[in-house]
Amino acid sequence: MNHIFSYQHLREFTHEVFIRMGCSLQHAETASEVLLSADLRGVDSHGVARLSGYVRLWEAGRINARPDVHIVHETPSTAVVDGDSGLGLVVAPFAMEVALQKAAAVGSGWVSVKNSNHFGIAGYHAMMALERDMIGMAMTNASPLVAPTFAKERMLGTNPIAVAIPANEQPAFVADFATTTAANGKLEILQRKNLEAPEGWIQDKEGATSTNPHELRSGGALLPLGGDREHGSHKGYCLGAIVDIFSAVLSGANYGPWAPPFVSFLPLPPDPVGQGLGHFFGAMRVDAFRPADEFKANMDKWIGRFRAAEPVQGQQVLIPGDPEREMEKERRVQGIPLLEPVVKDLEEVAARFKIKFA
């Protein structure tokens, strides 16, 4: 059964939890906005459902509630940011702002981040570029759950990529996707309902294809976008690897199988190769290429033409960002539905801090 909560209610609760963790008012404001943007956009796996996970990481001393997030190296168009073990939810907007300011000054800005934690949905950070007539990009590495093509071992995270591109009359183009066949959140839904997964999503511990959604608990792995070699999984592996290298090797974070797990009950890998988790952000001013009006008028035309592409019977061709925007419109008015276990989880968080959830 679902329970419906207003955005405002969940936002205020989340804000209060971050304050109780010791975050500054400004950080609590930012972190709660980023976290809730996932619930609004329908990416339920990355919203308040994760709040208790952040609390447990903080309790385990792996999240610093009062981080000194700062630039450690920079050129006119690039920077490395040290997140000081802070919430990714505040480290990421800081780093994206650095990228945006560099783009304002020299046309583009590219920022690699080390020593961070889970940053919520990639799309939020990429979309920060839109109101400034810039293209925004965000990516992050994550706990190793994915086996490269031909591997048994879990070496990469679901390593998402988000790209936000402004238009004029049309809503913006916003792509935000894991570089695996299916995001881990989708698998969690099947686990909860005890349904089989389609072939091409996961493999068992020997590397054989499997439809058991619980396979990850017994040594299995998620598969890179493509699913198997014949369907291009080596391309999904390339994408996940590029995200890992841009996010963590460029910055000095932990990469590949050394990426720290999100769940606090798993130990950190021994012999770290860097600090914390890594992210990568990019911003390009569209008028660093051609006049912004001209660019945005052509984006309107691009979007209009693709939306009007002749559909397969009974279907409709979508523009990246359409479903999430529709969801946000609906949930801002009708509220955000949470599953029973998520409500229980938030009630426990509330009890932990002696506050009320509902």
Next chain:
Amino acid sequence: MNHIFSYQHLREFTHEVFIRMGCSLQHAETASEVLLSADLRGVDSHGVARLSGYVRLWEAGRINARPDVHIVHETPSTAVVDGDSGLGLVVAPFAMEVALQKAAAVGSGWVSVKNSNHFGIAGYHAMMALERDMIGMAMTNASPLVAPTFAKERMLGTNPIAVAIPANEQPAFVADFATTTAANGKLEILQRKNLEAPEGWIQDKEGATSTNPHELRSGGALLPLGGDREHGSHKGYCLGAIVDIFSAVLSGANYGPWAPPFVSFLPLPPDPVGQGLGHFFGAMRVDAFRPADEFKANMDKWIGRFRAAEPVQGQQVLIPGDPEREMEKERRVQGIPLLEPVVKDLEEVAARFKIKFA
């Protein structure tokens, strides 16, 4: 039956053909090097097998053998280049060089190109960054052959992405892949042999999955990486769309279904939305993020760890670029095998210019 030719022989022949088309000595040098790099690396569909296609486009007046390739707009880290209808094989290295010089000056360089033609393999251009201790990126839009998720219509090209990342003792990481399940070249192999295609590569003109490799001739389409919605084809569609927008909307080239066809017997789409084909190039100095030695030592570690990942029985985990590098090593020594129809095609090109092929 295959005929084997030395790299040097094919290189000199190609060089001579470009000279006969009226290219400058320098352009013939560059264009033949770029074209042959595909044959060396085993991407047979993009090498000398395409030479006659370039000649026919030139005969049709769609390729300018004496282009004035130039920058039309720039900021410290970005530029738009006008290819003046030149061979993409010379426009692309020019634009990549602009990106590399901007990266040398301000940390990164990003160049969008209009008014160009087919640029050979994306990997060649991205790899230009390696010897300067930079990360290189190259992408291009192309003739519309791909249907977005839920569409019947062909709206996008196979729009490849290449990313080259330097290491120290290990060979470089070089990813170079079409954003479709299978590159068009792979389909052409099945067509020639009259073999069925795996499900997930193509659809028929109604948008139903098909295994007939000739489906594109009767209104069918290639499928975005992922194959179908359940296996993440919307992500492949996002990738192809991003390549199209960065390459053509940023620069002012033709995008989506307006991208000009490579084959000269197909007419140009009416009401063009820009000029020619578009490309996008990027370069980032690794020491714009952290000391180059440190970065490259970590890339060695990344590559070593992934290559040592526990493989599925009977397999081996590869690093992007491994197969192409092995192929190049072999073909430089043993020569480049060409199929009978390709040899015939080159003999016709030779006859056209009253020169000898073999």
